[in-house]
Amino acid sequence: MVKANNAYQIDVITGENTYPVYVGEGLLEHCSFVFEQLATRQVLMVSNETVAPLYMDKLLNAMPDVETDCLILKDGEQYKNFTSLQKIYDKLIDGRYHRDSYLIALGGGVVGDITGFAASTYQRGIAYIQIPTTLLAQVDASVGGKTAINHPLGKNMIGSFYQPEAVVIDVNTLRTLPEREFKAGLAEVIKYALLHGGTFFDTLYQQLEEGIDASDIEVLKPLIAKCCRIKADIVRQDEKETGLRALLNLGHTFAHALETLSAYKRWLHGEAVAIGLYCAVLLSVKLGYAKLSLAEKVAHMLSCAGLAYKIPVGIDVEQLCDKMMLDKKIKDKRLQFVLLEAPGACFLNSEVPERLLKETLIEAFEGD
Amino acid sequence: MVKANNAYQIDVITGENTYPVYVGEGLLEHCSFVFEQLATRQVLMVSNETVAPLYMDKLLNAMPDVETDCLILKDGEQYKNFTSLQKIYDKLIDGRYHRDSYLIALGGGVVGDITGFAASTYQRGIAYIQIPTTLLAQVDASVGGKTAINHPLGKNMIGSFYQPEAVVIDVNTLRTLPEREFKAGLAEVIKYALLHGGTFFDTLYQQLEEGIDASDIEVLKPLIAKCCRIKADIVRQDEKETGLRALLNLGHTFAHALETLSAYKRWLHGEAVAIGLYCAVLLSVKLGYAKLSLAEKVAHMLSCAGLAYKIPVGIDVEQLCDKMMLDKKIKDKRLQFVLLEAPGACFLNSEVPERLLKETLIEAFEGD
Numbered sequence: 001m002v003k004a005n006n007a008y009q010i011d012v013i014t015g016e017n018t019y020p021v022y023v024g025e026g027l028l029e030h031c032s033f034v035f036e037q038l039a040t041r042q043v044l045m046v047s048n049e050t051v052a053p054l055y056m057d058k059l060l061n062a063m064p065d066v067e068t069d070c071l072i073l074k075d076g077e078q079y080k081n082f083t084s085l086q087k088i089y090d091k092l093i094d095g096r097y098h099r100d101s102y103l104i105a106l107g108g109g110v111v112g113d114i115t116g117f118a119a120s121t122y123q124r125g126i127a128y129i130q131i132p133t134t135l136l137a138q139v140d141a142s143v144g145g146k147t148a149i150n151h152p153l154g155k156n157m158i159g160s161f162y163q164p165e166a167v168v169i170d171v172n173t174l175r176t177l178p179e180r181e182f183k184a185g186l187a188e189v190i191k192y193a194l195l196h197g198g199t200f201f202d203t204l205y206q207q208l209e210e211g212i213d214a215s216d217i218e219v220l221k222p223l224i225a226k227c228c229r230i231k232a233d234i235v236r237q238d239e240k241e242t243g244l245r246a247l248l249n250l251g252h253t254f255a256h257a258l259e260t261l262s263a264y265k266r267w268l269h270g271e272a273v274a275i276g277l278y279c280a281v282l283l284s285v286k287l288g289y290a291k292l293s294l295a296e297k298v299a300h301m302l303s304c305a306g307l308a309y310k311i312p313v314g315i316d317v318e319q320l321c322d323k324m325m326l327d328k329k330i331k332d333k334r335l336q337f338v339l340l341e342a343p344g345a346c347f348l349n350s351e352v353p354e355r356l357l358k359e360t361l362i363e364a365f366e367g368d
Numbered sequence: 369m370v371k372a373n374n375a376y377q378i379d380v381i382t383g384e385n386t387y388p389v390y391v392g393e394g395l396l397e398h399c400s401f402v403f404e405q406l407a408t409r410q411v412l413m414v415s416n417e418t419v420a421p422l423y424m425d426k427l428l429n430a431m432p433d434v435e436t437d438c439l440i441l442k443d444g445e446q447y448k449n450f451t452s453l454q455k456i457y458d459k460l461i462d463g464r465y466h467r468d469s470y471l472i473a474l475g476g477g478v479v480g481d482i483t484g485f486a487a488s489t490y491q492r493g494i495a496y497i498q499i500p501t502t503l504l505a506q507v508d509a510s511v512g513g514k515t516a517i518n519h520p521l522g523k524n525m526i527g528s529f530y531q532p533e534a535v536v537i538d539v540n541t542l543r544t545l546p547e548r549e550f551k552a553g554l555a556e557v558i559k560y561a562l563l564h565g566g567t568f569f570d571t572l573y574q575q576l577e578e579g580i581d582a583s584d585i586e587v588l589k590p591l592i593a594k595c596c597r598i599k600a601d602i603v604r605q606d607e608k609e610t611g612l613r614a615l616l617n618l619g620h621t622f623a624h625a626l627e628t629l630s631a632y633k634r635w636l637h638g639e640a641v642a643i644g645l646y647c648a649v650l651l652s653v654k655l656g657y658a659k660l661s662l663a664e665k666v667a668h669m670l671s672c673a674g675l676a677y678k679i680p681v682g683i684d685v686e687q688l689c690d691k692m693m694l695d696k697k698i699k700d701k702r703l704q705f706v707l708l709e710a711p712g713a714c715f716l717n718s719e720v721p722e723r724l725l726k727e728t729l730i731e732a733f734e735g736d
Binding site (some may be wrong): 015016082086089090093094117120121122123124125146147148151153154156157158159160161240241 | 383384450454457458461462485488489490491492493514515516519521522524525526527528529608609
């Protein structure tokens with residue numbers, strides 16, 4: 001297998017298989033090496049109406065010997081549903097795709113999640129390749145094999161753990177990413193820095209102070225590769241999220257509550273994660289695990305990334321707290337938080353008192 | 369773990385886990401040992417309107433400390449669809465079932481397949497237990513983790529490989545099984561005898577000559593356990609059907625074509641398999657692999673089981689052959705047959721000439 005020049009390769013090792021994540025510049029034009037082994041198979045490429053016009057032709061040119069069909073979904077989280085899934089199934093069945101066919105997901109997290117889920121369930125599982133085009137999907141969603149669709153009553157309620165054959169990350173695609181989405185992706189990058197700590201955290205801190213934009217390829221390439229490496233390391237140890245992998249939910253307990261409360265309309269996922277990260281650090285401070293200076297540091301990083309980190313006016317903090325606690329009271333479930341002592345020292349905690357949670361939310365609130 | 373007296377236990381070993389299959393009499397009343405480890409969890413039992421009135425209360429009594437909710441689906445292959453699947457999801461989400469909940473499938477293959485698929489995809493996978501109540505599900509569908517629903521354009525097109533935590537087979541449930549369904553189940557038993565050969569084949573031959581009915585518990589218990597053991601052995605070696613496991617499709621290439629041609633209305637699956645088994649042996653004879661006497665033997669066994677084995681009047685043999693060959697011509701797919709030299713000596717073959725296939729079908733036709 002010949003690899004594009006200067007591309008990073010991270011191998012994700014799971015119980016069932018090992019697959020490569022390539023991170024490089026111009027990989028869309030130079031990714032034929034990925035398809036070589038799969039050349040004789042039938043391929044269905046799934047994308048959305050925003051990404052397809054930008055990159056689909058480029059990708060098709062890179063795989064000239066492959067018989068490829070395309071399916072273009074509408075763009076947006078609200079289309080990560082049964083209707084879109086059925087469209088993929090229908091296309092596969094109409095086209096008489098067999099078990100040795102494969103799918104390509106070209107797009108952001110929505111396209112990746114739904115295509116992965118279709119791959120995991122069509123004829124009890126066919127191969128698929130992730131080609132993420134948003135920063136958020138590149139550093140997080142495309143690696144690790146979590147697939148899902150949303151149910152009207154809950155996000156990602158239907159899904160599977162199903163690993164791709166390969167992940168191809170072309171950082172050049174970030175050049176066309178709307179700025180708001182790029183910034184939202186930086187929230188997940190900051191999450192990885194908090195999880196990993198060390199020089200990665202310090203370097204990112206500095207880079208954010210200097211400013212990172214989507215055309216800083218030489219900064220972004222190693223940054224994305226590092227996030228993928230951290231994730232791969234966690235997934236290797238706990239593919240099905242029975243423990244360790246839950247650390248990747250740092251900031252997400254808050255983020256999900258915020259997203260639900262606003263019916264997923266107010267924020268991009270990464271934007272909600274930004275607020276969630278700040279809340280998680282603040283809660284860690286309140287519980288005596290972390291120093292206040294860490295909360296200030298994280299707030300500064302999020303600001304530098306252009307991300308709001310306070311719970312904004314318009315959100316009823318009491319209601320937010322009740323919502324989180326209500327979930328906790330159901331059956332034996334306990335509301336689980338990822339807390340941290342310092343960058344690189346995160347842990348799970350299911351024993352957060354309601355009072356401290358509320359204090360945290362009030363403190364994170366930007367109003368008054 | 370205390371096991372019911374005189375129950376067989378077969379362990380199914382797969383890459384991800386190992387689980388027990390219990391085969392015994394009165395297990396529905398005495399299966400609390402299966403649930404002991406799961407006692408604190410939330411349980412949703414899925415059944416159908418035929419089986420639920422007969423056995424649901426019995427089972428609920430056996431698990432008094434478990435908080436159990438029930439969902440009763442309509443009975444029939446036509447309900448193994450997205451609508452039924454959604455009913456399970458809705459019930460799970462409405463009831464706020466968590467990732468540590470589990471499902472119980474109480475019924476035949478349809479209930480087992482759809483419940484298993486729901487379990488494999490709800491919140492990326494929760495546990496489930498199979499409690500099959502038809503002979504076909506007991507000897508075949510409930511063991512090995514194949515889950516599925518039908519797509520309007522194809523049977524079992526959407527599904528997964530997802531192993532249960534346990535399979536509980538109470539042979540007493542066969543006493544209420546309609547005779548036609550019992551006989552259909554015997555077709556799969558004969559399939560296992562052909563796959564395995566040896567004394568199992570000889571003994572079954574004799575037992576069928578003497579007549580087996582649904583109340584012959586002492587005959588059925590070891591028979592079912594043996595089929596499960598054969599299947600477990602194959603699944604252990606090839607869980608995801610990349611090779612060996614395809615042998616379990618003996619007779620099924622024909623059966624599927626017959627079922628499709630008749631829009632799944634004319635036969636129970638096992639009845640189509642009966643004809644398929646006869647055709648597979650006949651084709652093996654025609655290709656010079658098996659002796660004609662084997663075809664006669666198999667025909668005799670199927671007759672003794674009360675199963676028609678000839679392609680009946682009303683089926684257009686030309687059309688059947690065209691249908692099978694058409695499938696073959698699509699893309700690189702080849703029509704794969706399981707052939708045999710003798711009981712216990714089966715193999716895969718993708719090189720059957722159309723002419724011989726047609727001759728076989730004509731010879732298996734009962735008309736003229």
